[in-house]
Amino acid sequence: MSDAPTREAMEYDVVIVGAGPAGLSAAIRLKQLDADLQVVVLEKGSEVGAHILSGAVLDPCGLNALIPDWKKKGAPLNVPVTSDAFFVLGEEGKVRVPNAVMPPLMSNHGNYVVSMGNVCRWMAEQAEELGVEIFPGMACSEIVWDGDRVKGVVAGEFGRNADGTEGPGYEPGMELHGKYVMLGEGVRGSLSKQVIAYHKLDADADVQKYGLGMKEIWEIDPDKHTPGKVVHTMGWPLGKNAGGGSFIYHLDNNQVYVGFVVHLNYKNPYVFPYMEFQKFKHHPMVAELLKGGKRVAYGARAITEGGYQSLPKTAFPGGVLLGCAAGMVNVPRIKGNHNAMLSGKAAAEAAHEAIQAGRAGDVLDGYDTEVREGAIGKDLKRVRNVKPLWSKYGLTASLTVGGADMWLQNLTGWSPLNVAHGKNDADSTEEASKHQEIVYPKPDGKLSFDRLTNVAFSFTNHEESQPAHLKLKDASVPVAINLPKYAGPSARYCPAGVYEFVGEGDAAKFQINFQNCVHCKTCDIKDPSQNIVWTTPQGGDGPNYPNM
The missing domain is CATH 3.50.50.60 (FAD/NAD(P)-binding domain)
Structure with a gap:
């Protein structure tokens, strides 16, 4: 029965x-x-x-x-894009990519900065x-x-x-x-x-590909606020460690969306996407914008990035x-x-x-x-080759060859390229022995914040008496395989601090703090052993984003 x-x-x-x-x-x-x-x-x-x-x-x-x-029915599309800028960042400086060389599809003219x-x-x-x-x-x-x-x-x-x-x-x-x-x-x-x-x-x-998007809402000095201003960046701080970039969108009420995306096909298991985001905010261009402001919300979610060939x-x-x-x-x-x-x-x-x-x-x-x-x-x-070019050959190839490919398709509707993605994001993770540990600056509590402090600004909540909605296929894998082989990457790839290794050596234990989960699904995607399965918790649980 x-x-x-x-x-x-x-x-x-x-x-x-x-x-x-x-x-x-x-x-x-x-x-x-x-x-x-x-x-x-x-x-x-x-x-x-x-x-x-x-x-x-x-x-x-x-x-x-x-x-x-x-518009007549009152849809909350109240902030039309007024300017559009794209920068490649170095640690201290920046180079603007002229709008004229960007393919027309990259223009945000006629679009709106919104809370979805x-x-x-x-x-x-x-x-x-x-x-x-x-x-x-x-x-x-x-x-x-x-x-x-x-x-x-x-x-x-x-x-x-x-x-x-x-x-x-x-x-x-x-x-x-x-x-x-x-x-x-x-x-x-x-x-x-x-x-x-x-x-x-x-x-x-083709295999599906993903990125991890993290986002904060900031209230900033009105003198620095320009409703409808849109800024995207690539380059620093990720460099060769991972693909990705940032967005800074000025909406209304002196608020700015500050976001950061890390492509999840990175090889080095020591990459800490959340800390890359926090580090980014210390770039002079960003730090000056946020100085004197306050962060009022935080959240994260995965992004499907495979595109046309991965449908x-x-x-x-x-x-x-x-x-x-x-x-x-x-x-x-x-x-x-x-x-x-x-x-x-x-x-x-x-x-x-x-x-x-x-x-x-x-x-x-x-x-x-x-x-x-x-x-x-x-x-x-028409953009199908940009992401795989970036993944396989780096940022420069994506900007040059990918950009040329988008221009060609814009002008002719045709491209000679049809680039495949290759490995999925979990299989892209290499063993820790092939890489050096990355040391990240400690958050200063003004521009950058520790994960648990920021998670409080996602207003997430889970009934603690329920079963953990994050399931392990094999409970022994985190300590027996992922810790020695990959340096326990779940402690870093999760943007909410759900996973941690407590103790060392034979005494090490894997702990799942599911109450922190913001439902981003990164663990289901990036775990190198594909051992974590994300399922739904009780209805109503999870983040409570006010204006994301």
């Missing part, structure tokens, strides 16, 4: 996992097409926007297609006005299968004890069934990962992958929200057509074709 809990089930036309820009766009478009469709959106954050973290300079093309009168959390909150209001049901605090922990078809999801399971047994207030959750299930979980979603593996959706794709098949029996669940970020532009919105719109249209034709639960091949051949595919295809 099965010991699975007995759950009630609710039936919908479409079940959407994740109230991000992709999931909400799908919900809105479905109700625009047919007001009678029963559509539900399930969000693991405590509220819509609580787990949304993005740069963000938003290309409004996705919103234009979905809600053409968004607030954009999603506004989109949720639009969805609810159309009759969409949105349930925040409802983590989706399991797929409901009907043979090979995804029939639905399990959401809202609460009350397990730390050892996994049912506690006194245990709630088994509910099954939500749909004619179609749309997975808009974002990067490395736990359900998306299962479906991709089960249906081998990535069989014909898995996006349709499967009974559902689709939306946005970053498939990987739709244009890496040179550091933008994916517009493609996420376009994917949600396209998925809704494909599902609506199938439901109208009585084809519920089949494979929406038309959606997959639209992703690859429509606006999303065109956006990703």
